[in-house]
Amino acid sequence: MYFPPVEEQILHLKSGVQEIIPEEELRAKLEQAVKTGKPLTVKLGCDPSRPDLHLGHAVVLRKLRQFQDFGHEIVLIVGDFTGMIGDASGRSKMRPALSLEETRRNGETYFQQASKILLPERIKIVYNSQWLGKLSFEDVVRLAGKTTVARMLERDDFAGRYARGDAIGIHEFLYPLAQAQDSVEIKADIELGGTDQKFNLLMGRSVQKSVGQVPQVCITLPILEGLDGAEKMSKSLDNYIGITESSETMYGKILSIPDTLIYRYFELASDEMVNELPALKKLSSEAPRDAKHRLAFSITRLYHGAKQAREASEYFERTVIRKEIPENIPSFRPELEDPVGLLNLLTVSGLTPSNGAARRLVEQGAVSIDGQKVTDSRLTLDISASAPFLIKVGKRRFVRIVR
């Protein structure tokens, strides 16, 4: 196996990451790989309860892709073991237990979506129930003996919850250890994760050491903010751009981000070359509108190719720029079965307070869809076929309906 020179690998691998713990061990492992011709094993843990990937996930996946490009091996670990347990405390209904079939299906979905970024023929996908499901109580006791309560309570979220007096189930202390065991099982050389995973990544390092393995290098990546510019991108906050969303939706959502995020998205979510970044930083602050279109084009091309990115760009020029519709229009994805009644859609999307009010506005001619006035209050729409489209109510209220 041929690997690029270590310094070249390091230069690219370092770009955009938050921390490499410790960097000298990464260098040593890369040197070893070059010397022996044996690729490194790079681990990523995936949550099978949320198989829909968005640009936030893509930050880590794109770093994994770099490792692939340099000849290393990627192992995606689907955390089906914990997924199948659900909420062990029984206190919350937020985490229903998944069946074996569901976790496999979600794992498959994850793999297919991740294949938009990774080289699919060079991904190894494994389910951790395979080994965690075989651990006995005795094994668990030994694993649990490898760390302490004080150490565990150092983890940011545990520390906060403990300080606030919020309940932390004892089983929650077992999950980081389970993830650490995953590193032992696949003999991970490197593990990647968001900065919020740092503690778990280090736990893997520590448990590997305690069983006599060469410990993994931990690489953390920044957490991408969502469309609101405030919270972390997440499906449950509905501030996300899914990597399987249509080119128009993706393009339109990127146009809706606050100006302060433009450069960050260039850095973490686009495939612009490292040497282009200074110029893009300048553009983002001096001409945010142009920068945003460049960003939208760049990211859309990444997931849909140049042709569709161009078409999306033209669509927005047509509907948004020429007709002077404001750029920062909220997107709304109605959870309704097709076909959807127009009045109902107006109400659930928040444009009108009630179906009665919606009917009056439609009948007064105050409602248009993609610039076409609609006056039939019995109109039904097929969202899966016709979204994205723009609904306007009165002079100033807009919502982009997406699917």
Place this chain on the structure above:
Amino acid sequence: MYFPPVEEQILHLKSGVQEIIPEEELRAKLEQAVKTGKPLTVKLGCDPSRPDLHLGHAVVLRKLRQFQDFGHEIVLIVGDFTGMIGDASGRSKMRPALSLEETRRNGETYFQQASKILLPERIKIVYNSQWLGKLSFEDVVRLAGKTTVARMLERDDFAGRYARGDAIGIHEFLYPLAQAQDSVEIKADIELGGTDQKFNLLMGRSVQKSVGQVPQVCITLPILEGLDGAEKMSKSLDNYIGITESSETMYGKILSIPDTLIYRYFELASDEMVNELPALKKLSSEAPRDAKHRLAFSITRLYHGAKQAREASEYFERTVIRKEIPENIPSFRPELEDPVGLLNLLTVSGLTPSNGAARRLVEQGAVSIDGQKVTDSRLTLDISASAPFLIKVGKRRFVRIVR
């Protein structure tokens, strides 16, 4: 099955206990037993790493015996599961892992010793590895989900160690849950333990509730102080009276307790009747020397019968009282292979600083055994055959050698 009236049972069962949690449930369970003729299941957990029972253990065992006398069923749970794991953190060599054979052998020893107090034909003895060994990681996660970190850190010893910054291994949080699972498995109606076990007993109650069982009543008993009158009786502190020790050793050790302990031993370690206690309290404070002999006789009779208790009493009258040897002579059990050289024995028992000093003292005629002067420094002794005996060095230094 016939049971004595509930009020009579309660009267005796309450005597000498620290807490009954909650008492009204104990009453209800006893009433249920009388009504249905079905005996209660009374649980005691035993530590198989310390199979040598002493009067401290006997406090709880004697309460169990009362339950047997009232017709209830005793289940001794040998905690071989945790015993076989040893120290999971690997930090300490204090808790070597026991093999299956060792735990079985220790369990057997425990049973035989406990049979000096309990009715052996009505003891059920079970090993918790039987069910705990079958738990999967998933089962452990579910069990661990039944309690919280904050709750666990309320346990006295955890609270103290956490406050002092001493390490608490995560696996230590699993042991109280394992004991709680024991209660679930045998469907315990009542669990007994020392006051230091209160937390674990309550954990059993709580886990039983969470799986829909009628929760056990927890009965705690005071912790008996050892011969020093300060620390809890324990083999490792060498301040104990083993229930299998010879009648002379037992009698002699009881004579060596401080006066402040006399009444407490009457209350917790003898079988004096409840209605005798007030008189014994008076005797203990007014004539401690007489009280101590009565106590020594009473406890020795309990484990060795009246005849041997009388012989022990005569032995002490002969060697101690008539020859005006002080009563509070320290006992020493040398860990030496027979035969033991006299000089060596003098040094290891702390009577002389070195074998050289011992030789000089023997040759000077300053050493006697049971009142007989010894002058041959090459003398060897067979302790297993001849102990207990009294060594005197000079005018004031005494040690009682016991086996």
